[in-house]
Amino acid sequence: MVSIEELLERVQQAETETGRQWILLELQMSQMPEALVSMLWAAAIPHFFDAQVLAALRPELADEAETLYESLQALTFVEEFPGHGHNIHELTREVLLSQLWQQNRTEFLSLSELAANYFFDKKTSPEEDVEFCYHEILGEEENQRGRLLDRAIDWWTYYQTDRIQFAIQVCSEHEAAGRLVSFGLGFLRHLRGLSKSREANYQDAEQLLKQAQEYFQSIAFKDWRYLTSLLRDLSSIKQDQGDAQAAIPICKQALKVSQEQLGENHLDTASSLNNLASLYWAMGRYEEAEPLHQRALKIREEQLGENHPDTATSLNNLASLYKDRGRYEEAEQLHQRALKIHEERLGENHPDTAISLNNLASLYKAMGRYEEAEPLQQRDLKICEERLGKNHPDTATSLNNLALLYKAMGRYEEVEPLYRRALKIREEQLGENHPDTANTLNNLASLYQDRGRYEEAEPLYQRALKIHEEQLGENHPDTATILNNLASLYHDCERYEEAISFLERWRKVKLQRRETQEQSFARRIHTLGKLYEKTQRFDDAASAYEDAISIIKRELGAKHPVVRVWSGELARLKKKITKQKQQKT
Numbered sequence: 026m027v028s029i030e031e032l033l034e035r036v037q038q039a040e041t042e043t044g045r046q047w048i049l050l051e052l053q054m055s056q057m058p059e060a061l062v063s064m065l066w067a068a069a070i071p072h073f074f075d076a077q078v079l080a081a082l083r084p085e086l087a088d089e090a091e092t093l094y095e096s097l098q099a100l101t102f103v104e105e106f107p108g109h110g111h112n113i114h115e116l117t118r119e120v121l122l123s124q125l126w127q128q129n130r131t132e133f134l135s136l137s138e139l140a141a142n143y144f145f146d147k148k149t150s151p152e153e154d155v156e157f158c159y160h161e162i163l164g165e166e167e168n169q170r171g172r173l174l175d176r177a178i179d180w181w182t183y184y185q186t187d188r189i190q191f192a193i194q195v196c197s198e199h200e201a202a203g204r205l206v207s208f209g210l211g212f213l214r215h216l217r218g219l220s221k222s223r224e225a226n227y228q229d230a231e232q233l234l235k236q237a238q239e240y241f242q243s244i245a246f247k248d249w250r251y252l253t254s255l256l257r258d259l260s261s262i263k264q265d266q267g268d269a270q271a272a273i274p275i276c277k278q279a280l281k282v283s284q285e286q287l288g289e290n291h292l293d294t295a296s297s298l299n300n301l302a303s304l305y306w307a308m309g310r311y312e313e314a315e316p317l318h319q320r321a322l323k324i325r326e327e328q329l330g331e332n333h334p335d336t337a338t339s340l341n342n343l344a345s346l347y348k349d350r351g352r353y354e355e356a357e358q359l360h361q362r363a364l365k366i367h368e369e370r371l372g373e374n375h376p377d378t379a380i381s382l383n384n385l386a387s388l389y390k391a392m393g394r395y396e397e398a399e400p401l402q403q404r405d406l407k408i409c410e411e412r413l414g415k416n417h418p419d420t421a422t423s424l425n426n427l428a429l430l431y432k433a434m435g436r437y438e439e440v441e442p443l444y445r446r447a448l449k450i451r452e453e454q455l456g457e458n459h460p461d462t463a464n465t466l467n468n469l470a471s472l473y474q475d476r477g478r479y480e481e482a483e484p485l486y487q488r489a490l491k492i493h494e495e496q497l498g499e500n501h502p503d504t505a506t507i508l509n510n511l512a513s514l515y516h517d518c519e520r521y522e523e524a525i526s527f528l529e530r531w532r533k534v535k536l537q538r539r540e541t542q543e544q545s546f547a548r549r550i551h552t553l554g555k556l557y558e559k560t561q562r563f564d565d566a567a568s569a570y571e572d573a574i575s576i577i578k579r580e581l582g583a584k585h586p587v588v589r590v591w592s593g594e595l596a597r598l599k600k601k602i603t604k605q606k607q608q609k610t
Contacts, residue, residue, distance in 0.1 A: 069121035075110030081143040166208030169247035211240030249286040267501035276301040295324040337366040379408040421450035463492035505534040547576035570595040
């Protein structure tokens with residue numbers, strides 16, 4: 026037995042507090058039964074434990090788990106963990122983990138794998154759900170079963186940002202203790218990037234995802250989805266920052282890896298096809314998007330079946346593309362089929378069913394079939410409120426969509442309270458400076474503008490503009506939208522100089538982004554010409570008219586009525602300019 030003098034000498038010689046704590050703990054453990062010591066090492070692995078957890082970690086002691094659990098509770102450093110049994114005090118647990126990692130890393134990893142398997146199916150509470158991630162990350166570079174990725178995808182898909190942040194917090198313990206290798210370090214940065222993305226901190230998100238990519242370069246992948254999902258997320262971050270051109274090669278790289286490493290008919294290939302198609306769709310490159318969406322749909326139908334929920338997702342994506350191209354009948358058939366699948370396979374009140382309801386309602390709204398759209402949109406909102414919560418960000422989206430429908434129907438009195446509820450949710454859940462908050466501010470301001478409530482609209486537009494400039498940048502498409510809306514507001518208020526200022530800023534963004542060939546651009550430049558003319562800036566007006574006519578002529582043809590009207594306006598203005606010059610001379 027160690028004497029008090031020897032013990033004190035060892036404690037004094039220890040270089041760290043952890044070392045001193047281990048000396049005292051080791052002495053205490055030397056006086057415990059062997060089975061209790063074995064179970065104590067196991068109990069240190071998870072953040073909390075009960076008899077069932079202990080039995081899973083020490084199957085050879087499963088018959089004694091209840092008794093040993095009671096014995097552990099009698100130890101001074103074991104405390105109650107609300108809702109999940111007990112835990113070892115943080116400092117003592119840190120000492121045990123440090124010693125086990127140094128002395129028997131194989132045992133540490135073996136216990137972690139058993140813990141991951143135990144917690145894998147336990148998703149009810151955030152603590153259990155995240156505990157799986159905490160253990161799985163240690164062995165995943167070697168195992169690469171993909172369970173960790175699938176869990177992160179579920180959290181992201183269903184907006185469980187709190188669980189992503191919780192997972193980052195607990196997995197950072199491994200990072201701080203030096204227990205993560207390249208895979209774990211990369212995956213943790215991927216999670217951090219996703220969290221930053223949800224906060225609309227896109228620059229930090231991009232840097233984190235690029236760091237993850239660097240770590241992944243040294244990994245011999247068995248499950249290539251870890252890389253392809255990272256690439257797809259990186260491309261989405263680029264798109265969120267308004268740089269769609271930079272997103273394309275990253276999307277293509279993800280597709281190339283999916284096809285070459287997993288196969289042309291693999292489900293991950295379908296995901297990569299879908300992302301590239303969605304990018305083209307957002308850029309208005311419909312001809313390139315359609316065959317990609319069709320390929321993704323075909324893969325999912327063949328691999329999963331025609332009535333699988335993921336097949337329904339592809340149906341919805343292709344239908345939305347058809348809607349934007351004015352192919353309403355084709356879109357309706359696909360949206361209805363997707364809704365039927367979701368209702369039958371997931372249930373009438375599932376959040377994915379709500380997405381299909383919203384998509385079909387959006388189509389009917391575009392077709393002017395408001396009476397059919399309303400009950401679908403109301404069902405969508407009801408599901409979100411009941412299944413996700415009245416203050417969930419997706420509920421805010423449903424409120425916003427119902428408000429847009431009522432606005433199109435002219436039911437203005439019902440629109441405002443919906444927008445205000447959506448704004449309150451987004452401010453509370455996402456933050457006052459989140460781009461989604463800015464979008465709701467923009468929608469509410471647009472409502473006030475339409476109703477002639479200009480003084481109320483202006484500060485909302487200005488606040489939305491400030492958010493977009495700070496969070497997304499001055500050259501982002503969403504920033505350009507607010508600039509255009511403010512110009513429209515000042516035009517309605519007959520504050521022409523201010524309208525010109527914002528429309529010029531809008532034009533500058535469009536020119537920098539090389540988005541100047543659409544009819545919508547030509548029409549706004551024509552409006553700018555009108556404003557120049559109203560403020561006696563005739564040369565600027567003539568130049569704006571010429572630019573607008575040049576674009577619209579390419580789009581519609583030289584004989585189109587709009588071209589003729591605008592050309593007539595330009596001719597009239599040039600005569601006026603000539604007459605003024607003659608009068609001066």
